[in-house]
Amino acid sequence: MDLHVRYEGDDDPKKCTARKLARFDMAELHRSARATPFGLVLNPHADTALSPADAEYETLVALDCSWETAGRAMFEMAGEHRALPFLVAANPVNYGKPFQLNTVEAFAGALCILGEREHAERVLSKFTWGHTFLELNEEPLRRYAECADSSAVVDVQQEYLDAGEDA
Numbered sequence: 685m686d687l688h689v690r691y692e693g694d695d696d697p698k699k700c701t702a703r704k705l706a707r708f709d710m711a712e713l714h715r716s717a718r719a720t721p722f723g724l725v726l727n728p729h730a731d732t733a734l735s736p737a738d739a740e741y742e743t744l745v746a747l748d749c750s751w752e753t754a755g756r757a758m759f760e761m762a763g764e765h766r767a768l769p770f771l772v773a774a775n776p777v778n779y780g781k782p783f784q785l786n787t788v789e790a791f792a793g794a795l796c797i798l799g800e801r802e803h804a805e806r807v808l809s810k811f812t813w814g815h816t817f818l819e820l821n822e823e824p825l826r827r828y829a830e831c832a833d834s835s836a837v838v839d840v841q842q843e844y845l846d847a848g849e850d851a
């Protein structure tokens with residue numbers, strides 16, 4: 685799976701995980717939506733959850749911008765848009781927050797669900813906290829990767845959301 689980033693550049697460049705991936709030739713940055721290749725777009729506002737049924741695609745796209753500007757309109761670009769199911773961030777900025785992943789975490793979560801666990805480990809290995817993302821999300825990632833389709837992923841996600849409400 686090729687990793688592409690629609691790079692907005694409005695976040696702290698020193699902490700930007702997409703720029704770091706690009707430095708290691710692990711992802712390609714694009715400065716405009718037009719220049720960004722068609723593929724699976726990781727979009728937290730999408731109506732459909734990512735599932736193993738999406739593994740036929742060869743291009744994964746994230747939008748790297750600050751969470752303050754990451755509204756629905758920012759994601760207007762060609763592609764098949766998918767939201768990631770319940771997963772928890774492990775990065776020092778948003779540690780423990782569900783759904784609000786940074787770009788490398790979003791790529792890694794998606795790669796695991798799409799059956800490319802080794803690729804996920806490779807991208808995360810560039811970050812000191814990277815392996816923590818896989819540890820924190822070990823069980824949901826394994827279960828999502830076993831689902832047949834998006835609705836099965838949503839059913840599994842509901843169990844984690846319900847467990848959170850009971851806690």
Ligand SMILES: C[S@@+](CC[C@H](N)C(=O)[O-])C[C@H]1O[C@@H](n2cnc3c(N)ncnc32)[C@H](O)[C@@H]1O
Pocket residue numbers: 695699700701702726727728729745746747748749750751754766767768769783784785786787788790
């Ligand atoms: C808002 S940017 C923030 C990036 C941060 N500045 C960094 O350095 O990594 C994170 C991107 O990861 C993807 N992403 C994060 N959480 C997601 C989710 N729950 N569902 C789908 N995509 C998500 C989206 O493409 C989103 O725009």
